[in-house]
Amino acid sequence: MKSVVVEPDFFIDDTSHNSELTIKTFEIVWPLLKSGSFYCIEDTHTNYYRNEEYVGGHLDYFRGLVDSLMSDASGVPSIGIDFIAFHKQIVFIKKK
Numbered sequence: 243m244k245s246v247v248v249e250p251d252f253f254i255d256d257t258s259h260n261s262e263l264t265i266k267t268f269e270i271v272w273p274l275l276k277s278g279s280f281y282c283i284e285d286t287h288t289n290y291y292r293n294e295e296y297v298g299g300h301l302d303y304f305r306g307l308v309d310s311l312m313s314d315a316s317g318v319p320s321i322g323i324d325f326i327a328f329h330k331q332i333v334f335i336k337k338k
Contacts, residue, residue, distance in 0.1 A: 249276040261300035
């Protein structure tokens with residue numbers, strides 16, 4: 243049987259609203275994306291809910307990626323991000 247490799251141009255994480263799963267999904271999918279692809283996380287406003295099921299640090303995680311993008315001295319290895327854009331309830335990340 244022949245293996246098929248799929249490299250999507252656009253990935254939308256229709257989040258579980260659980261920060262741990264949102265971060266894990268990014269860490270698994272991001273390396274599979276080809277150059278020029280977009281990764282999108284929607285419903286990021288749930289990061290601010292008081293309900294324990296939703297509260298977490300996925301926005302802190304993605305803000306940390308901005309810090310690593312902006313500073314060569316951050317000590318964080320590059321993961322090939324071209325840009326990160328934060329909009330109301332959504333984050334877009336483009337791969338170099």
